[in-house]
Amino acid sequence: MSKPIRVIQCGLGAIGQAAARLVLDKEKLQLVGAMDRDPKLVGRDLGEVLGLKRKLGIAVSDELTDADVVIHCTTSNFKECAAQIGKIARTGMHCVTSCEEALFPYYSHRAAAERLHEICVKHSVAAVGAGVNPGFVMDTLAVFATVVCQRVDAVRVLRIVDAGTRREALQRKVGAGKTEEEFHKLAQQKKIRHVGLTESLVFIADALGWDLDRVEEEISPVLSPKEVQTEHLTVKRNAAAGVRQIARGRRYGHEVLRLELQMYVGAPAPRDEIEIHGDPPLHLVVHGGTPGDVATPAILVNVIPRLIEAKPGLHTMRTLSLPHIT
């Protein structure tokens, strides 16, 4: 067997911790370091931080140590992410990031993305933004499905998540339990918002070679028709059970892309549904949906072997060879 790929986990939030635990399970990977700036974590043994019953002999550091790849889970914001990955690249390490805006940064942050690409090329490393949403169910999977199409006229994606089955932080994040007025206020302050829907949309458009005339995003509450109780909170009748967010892309005046995300307490029939209008038309459904809490760490870890063998530069999910479980 070839030598394992040495991995550092950077960022020890929920997703970062789950990714680190998964790396420990993988024969092809070796966890060699962990970085976080939280003074409550720095210096502690990673095994303890991860809730394992054993020490790992890896102390959490507030500095980057040496490895082959960094799993980066610190921010949703591409500018912050780009600065951090730039640093990682300069030390000669590849990087996979959970930063939502990094899925396809060329639309909202073209200059910064191009700069990061050049840094990666210069230092002969590869970087990519990955995740489940954005990164898989509402974008990469749809793009991949088009390979069996002779022609694509439009793509529609619907993701429905029952927030009632998810952790408290997520229920709060989608505005469950807020009044309609509170919801709109928080949405305006961008405190209720799924980051990455526009990135999913422009990623698809770019893959299909479509120049869009217009890209729009809208957000609204899903109001509960009755009082609902979760393990963590109560949603009163007519209060927000969660969020509905829609991104639309128009081309030559027609809506050719429509991505709709519903995340609310009590959502029936959770699923990821992709409709491709074209020849042939395709209707693909992940029944029950793809659970982000488990699947996001998985995809971050599973792309690592593809990233290592890729050309130097800033990649997207569609410029790597077909990723799959490691």
Place this chain on the structure above:
Amino acid sequence: MSKPIRVIQCGLGAIGQAAARLVLDKEKLQLVGAMDRDPKLVGRDLGEVLGLKRKLGIAVSDELTDADVVIHCTTSNFKECAAQIGKIARTGMHCVTSCEEALFPYYSHRAAAERLHEICVKHSVAAVGAGVNPGFVMDTLAVFATVVCQRVDAVRVLRIVDAGTRREALQRKVGAGKTEEEFHKLAQQKKIRHVGLTESLVFIADALGWDLDRVEEEISPVLSPKEVQTEHLTVKRNAAAGVRQIARGRRYGHEVLRLELQMYVGAPAPRDEIEIHGDPPLHLVVHGGTPGDVATPAILVNVIPRLIEAKPGLHTMRTLSLPHIT
């Protein structure tokens, strides 16, 4: 815009003709030649052969002419295919083939596959086996879906095709209308058989890093409970409406892979269904299924840009970067 990729269509059966017509629709591709050994076709204008209302100024040849890529649709047999692709590679052309056994030839034809790989490397070209089944619905799509899994225990795929809606040749190929006895005889002679189910299975196993103890394939008729009439033929009560073919892979004594293909007249709820048992489990359904007649030419054409940019060698669908519509 960069120069179009010059393409030759080799093999002018139904799939080859459909691929050639599709190439004509694609801006990034330019059809520059057509090859077929059928003396009834050689010398004729390709536009006429394709049933177009215009001449293309391309005469069907029984020899290879010059291009960047060859779309190869002549055989299901890897040994024949490897000899032909070897020739194509030696003239410096890339090749995508519809040969079913080429999806993953390293199981049944390892030595020939390795030899072809070396020839491709030596001549700096890339080759790959592609298609819808094998090539997409029962293998590559399942492998791709595992990227969101932390762990995979087993994969099951079910493809149900209503042969009653397909062309006559396919209805005959699946044995529709034969008596049970006739069916078994034809199946024994391998005249009723979907080629590539084992290749789909070992492709998945290889992607997941699984060494299988045993690989089995079985074939049986689906008997019709009542008389059914299609546009082309009659299936009497208790006669074969079509075929059920199952491939199984065992690992450490457990059945970890199971691919089942049902193609018969009157099949209800046609679909492609992938179940991944693991963490998370996934249940993915292409409702209505992926129609092979339209989708196979599509995938052959759509992988071309990925093939051109790939490293020299004999590829599989998972070693190319994520293919999608061209």
